[in-house]
Amino acid sequence: MTNRINSKNRELVERARQVIPGGMYGHESVALLPDDFPQFFGKAEGARLWDVDGNEYVDYMCAFGPNLLGYQHPVVEQAARAQALLGDTMTGPSEAMVTLAEDFVGMISHASWAMFCKNGSDATSMAMVTARAHSGRRKILVAKGAYHGASPWNTPNLKGILPEDRAHIIYFEYNNLQSLADAVKLADGDIAGVFATPFRHEVFADQTDPSADYAKGVRKLCDDVDALLIVDEVRAGFRLTRDCSWSLLGVEPDLSAWGKVLGNGHPISALLGSEKARAAAQSIFVTGSFWFSAVPMAASVATLKLIRETDYLEKMIAIAERVRAGIGEQAAAHGFSIRQTGPAQMPQILFDEDPDMRVGYHWAAACVRRGVYMHPYHNMFVTSALREEDIRKTLDGTDAAFADLRQALPNLEPQTKPAVLARIERARAA
Amino acid sequence: MTNRINSKNRELVERARQVIPGGMYGHESVALLPDDFPQFFGKAEGARLWDVDGNEYVDYMCAFGPNLLGYQHPVVEQAARAQALLGDTMTGPSEAMVTLAEDFVGMISHASWAMFCKNGSDATSMAMVTARAHSGRRKILVAKGAYHGASPWNTPNLKGILPEDRAHIIYFEYNNLQSLADAVKLADGDIAGVFATPFRHEVFADQTDPSADYAKGVRKLCDDVDALLIVDEVRAGFRLTRDCSWSLLGVEPDLSAWGKVLGNGHPISALLGSEKARAAAQSIFVTGSFWFSAVPMAASVATLKLIRETDYLEKMIAIAERVRAGIGEQAAAHGFSIRQTGPAQMPQILFDEDPDMRVGYHWAAACVRRGVYMHPYHNMFVTSALREEDIRKTLDGTDAAFADLRQALPNLEPQTKPAVLARIERARAA
Numbered sequence: 107m108t109n110r111i112n113s114k115n116r117e118l119v120e121r122a123r124q125v126i127p128g129g130m131y132g133h134e135s136v137a138l139l140p141d142d143f144p145q146f147f148g149k150a151e152g153a154r155l156w157d158v159d160g161n162e163y164v165d166y167m168c169a170f171g172p173n174l175l176g177y178q179h180p181v182v183e184q185a186a187r188a189q190a191l192l193g194d195t196m197t198g199p200s201e202a203m204v205t206l207a208e209d210f211v212g213m214i215s216h217a218s219w220a221m222f223c224k225n226g227s228d229a230t231s232m233a234m235v236t237a238r239a240h241s242g243r244r245k246i247l248v249a250k251g252a253y254h255g256a257s258p259w260n261t262p263n264l265k266g267i268l269p270e271d272r273a274h275i276i277y278f279e280y281n282n283l284q285s286l287a288d289a290v291k292l293a294d295g296d297i298a299g300v301f302a303t304p305f306r307h308e309v310f311a312d313q314t315d316p317s318a319d320y321a322k323g324v325r326k327l328c329d330d331v332d333a334l335l336i337v338d339e340v341r342a343g344f345r346l347t348r349d350c351s352w353s354l355l356g357v358e359p360d361l362s363a364w365g366k367v368l369g370n371g372h373p374i375s376a377l378l379g380s381e382k383a384r385a386a387a388q389s390i391f392v393t394g395s396f397w398f399s400a401v402p403m404a405a406s407v408a409t410l411k412l413i414r415e416t417d418y419l420e421k422m423i424a425i426a427e428r429v430r431a432g433i434g435e436q437a438a439a440h441g442f443s444i445r446q447t448g449p450a451q452m453p454q455i456l457f458d459e460d461p462d463m464r465v466g467y468h469w470a471a472a473c474v475r476r477g478v479y480m481h482p483y484h485n486m487f488v489t490s491a492l493r494e495e496d497i498r499k500t501l502d503g504t505d506a507a508f509a510d511l512r513q514a515l516p517n518l519e520p521q522t523k524p525a526v527l528a529r530i531e532r533a534r535a536a
Numbered sequence: 537m538t539n540r541i542n543s544k545n546r547e548l549v550e551r552a553r554q555v556i557p558g559g560m561y562g563h564e565s566v567a568l569l570p571d572d573f574p575q576f577f578g579k580a581e582g583a584r585l586w587d588v589d590g591n592e593y594v595d596y597m598c599a600f601g602p603n604l605l606g607y608q609h610p611v612v613e614q615a616a617r618a619q620a621l622l623g624d625t626m627t628g629p630s631e632a633m634v635t636l637a638e639d640f641v642g643m644i645s646h647a648s649w650a651m652f653c654k655n656g657s658d659a660t661s662m663a664m665v666t667a668r669a670h671s672g673r674r675k676i677l678v679a680k681g682a683y684h685g686a687s688p689w690n691t692p693n694l695k696g697i698l699p700e701d702r703a704h705i706i707y708f709e710y711n712n713l714q715s716l717a718d719a720v721k722l723a724d725g726d727i728a729g730v731f732a733t734p735f736r737h738e739v740f741a742d743q744t745d746p747s748a749d750y751a752k753g754v755r756k757l758c759d760d761v762d763a764l765l766i767v768d769e770v771r772a773g774f775r776l777t778r779d780c781s782w783s784l785l786g787v788e789p790d791l792s793a794w795g796k797v798l799g800n801g802h803p804i805s806a807l808l809g810s811e812k813a814r815a816a817a818q819s820i821f822v823t824g825s826f827w828f829s830a831v832p833m834a835a836s837v838a839t840l841k842l843i844r845e846t847d848y849l850e851k852m853i854a855i856a857e858r859v860r861a862g863i864g865e866q867a868a869a870h871g872f873s874i875r876q877t878g879p880a881q882m883p884q885i886l887f888d889e890d891p892d893m894r895v896g897y898h899w900a901a902a903c904v905r906r907g908v909y910m911h912p913y914h915n916m917f918v919t920s921a922l923r924e925e926d927i928r929k930t931l932d933g934t935d936a937a938f939a940d941l942r943q944a945l946p947n948l949e950p951q952t953k954p955a956v957l958a959r960i961e962r963a964r965a966a
Contacts, residue, residue: 118634125637127649127814132823134628147630150623158631167627172825177623193580193607195801197597197909198564200577201588204548207555219557224654224803225824235688239696256823258665263821266669270700366825371625373654373803373826384557391693393562393686394655395602395796396803
């Protein structure tokens with residue numbers, strides 16, 4: 107188990123250290139993960155992933171979200187390939203852009219228009235600028251600890267960031283209407299927009315669902331002061347429902363930011379908006395060299411069609427709930443108390459009595475060694491491509507990982523990575 | 537000529553108006569262009585482009601830069617396709633990321649590391665944040681009118697933008713060392729970085745080259761105050777030389793931002809840096825859902841190899857200079873005085889005695905009607921894929937367009953689009 111081959115990964119890590127700061131950066135860096143997590147991957151198909159040494163995994167990260175319907179989904183890839191043979195990045199957009207906007211807007215109740223971009227951060231930043239252009243006001247309300255991207259106004263790390271970059275951001279407590287009302291009061295009439303994630307999904311912390319009362323309260327507060335309500339769907343979009351996630355709570359935002367799953371792995375994100383926000387969106391200047399490329403748009407048209415016309419969602423939820431139930435029973439059988447929070451299809455698994463995460467880290471690493479890619483501190487993502495054999499492999503692996511953990515428990519080394527300890531501290535304080 | 541079919545384009549423009557604010561946005565919008573410019577394209581290959589109605593063009597915009605070696609370049613597409621069959625957006629990067637960083641850093645004299653992203657704006661914003669992280673200082677110096685992307689700190693349109701977004705940006709005159717020295721003085725010791733484009737390439741204006749004395753002076757001023765020099769190669773990269781553009785002037789920056797051409801149309805951009813800036817780059821947090829996708833990296837590895845091992849550059853320059861010379865002779869023969877500025881492979885063509893651009897607009901539209909896609913106010917881009925027949929078609933088209941213009945000249949309608957007039961005004965003031 108521990109004799110897995112990892113020579114190619116180690117070689118690449120060494121080479122990367124020479125030519126990439128820190129060897130890797132961003133959300134796919136394994137710097138904060140146990141050593142068993144490979145950094146470099148060679149292949150992906152369906153629900154499976156292979157690292158550069160050929161070790162195979164049932165993948166519960168899905169590229170941190172984008173893999174909704176299965177890596178290399180034949181229908182999506184065929185659409186992408188057909189478009190690639192015509193043209194991708196051209197001197198203007200293709201017909202696929204119009205079709206995609208029509209199809210997308212047709213699926214999302216609150217939306218009457220769409221603008222496409224590349225990064226989730228592009229979409230959330232465009233939402234912020236649009237909200238300010240709409241009213242000419244400045245303050246943007248954001249839940250404390252919520253991740254809305256990695257631009258200067260929202261990156262969680264303050265290195266190189268100035269107070270002015272977030273001078274007009276006001277923070278409030280998620281799922282706490284009083285805290286939001288206080289923030290609105292603090293804005294003193296100068297409020298442009300309020301950001302909301304569909305549910306609370308933060309690293310190193312349990313996930314929590316908003317109540318319908320909360321969501322409706324946010325909508326009402328926004329209406330009272332004529333601020334735009336922005337739902338950030340980048341992480342959760344199309345994993346909870348086929349409409350905007352807060353439609354499940356009976357609330358329609360004015361703007362919604364989408365990314366990750368839109369092209370099932372092809373690079374594209376989007377800002378959608380209501381009629382009310384159209385003029386403001388039209389007034390701003392945003393663009394990018396590859397925002398109008400045709401291939402990701404053709405892939406997105408195909409992805410949205412599959413979202414509309416297949417039972418991917420019901421299948422994904424059913425599978426995810428089976429995996430969650432199985433892991434819950436295993437944990438209990440092995441005498442562990444765990445918290446599985448958030449929707450089963452975007453699970454977070456944390457252990458009780460694990461203040462420095464040494465327990466969760468050991469279990470996740472033991473899963474990885476057994477070919478089940480589980481993440482110890484970031485919410486995971488389930489793909490609808492999981493099959494019976496994947497579920498079997500998963501539950502065999504997680505069960506063995508609990509047994510491994512039981513045996514190792516008395517001698518677990520304390521968590522030593524300072525960056526991990528700092529993140530745990532930060533999550534606890536939030 | 538004027539009876540070209542454009543029904544499909546008109547239909548798409550109508551449909552787009554319903555579901556996209558303004559029908560289109562960003563740099564590929566034709567809102568400021570003559571009506572003959574199609575908005576939607578169906579196909580691209582080599583140096584040719586077809587609009588959705590099947591009208592064929594020799595393309596002098598190259599997707600606003602990305603098409604360096606020819607649309608659908610077989611070698612690049614084969615590398616992309618081979619990688620796509622393995623995996624693209626996965627739970628971590630692929631070997632291609634390391635190879636690309638090694639190859640790229642090996643080509644750029646000043647660079648010892650690379651970070652990859654999606655938009656040109658990502659790379660320039662990362663440069664800004666890295667410069668601030670490096671020294672802990674705040675001020676960033678930017679040439680007046682220079683385009684470095686469309687983020688809140690640099691978008692040319694102030695709708696939705698706050699004074700705080702650019703509170704610590706100081707503007708100076710390009711190619712004017714005294715103006716730069718004044719800006720440095722104004723920064724009063726609080727200076728983090730200085731941006732420079734390889735040459736001055738602004739819309740609605742003649743392009744100008746910096747002198748070597750200027751470039752060396754910028755380098756010296758940066759060294760004197762320990763500010764990082766950032767060359768923004770997003771637009772000009774690999775069209776002037778196979779190294780950083782200012783290497784032609786004997787100057788090495790600390791950071792360089794790249795995009796557009798890197799994957800010959802595949803979506804990828806990059807920040808490169810010297811050893812001195814490595815720790816700062818490592819300290820910041822930046823990321824994006826698709827930044828580590830393997831296909832654009834495999835395409836970039838293939839593109840860089842072609843850049844290193846073929847005579848694309850010499851060929852491109854030779855062709856571009858022939859086209860420039862041909863257009864110059866034609867203009868003179870038809871009695872027009874034009875200014876062709878900037879490198880021939882990134883040409884800007886403006887007419888003398890054309891205060892409201894009606895003359896340039898008519899000529900560019902006449903070219904477009906004859907299958908030669910020329911832009912009236914944005915610098916153009918030449919691809920190395922142009923062949924003899926393309927050059928012939930180009931010069932036949934441009935000659936006929938001059939004749940057309942000569943005939944139409946007495947009765948040209950004045951420029952009426954307010955947005956165009958405003959841009960002309962702004963360019964004149966700069």
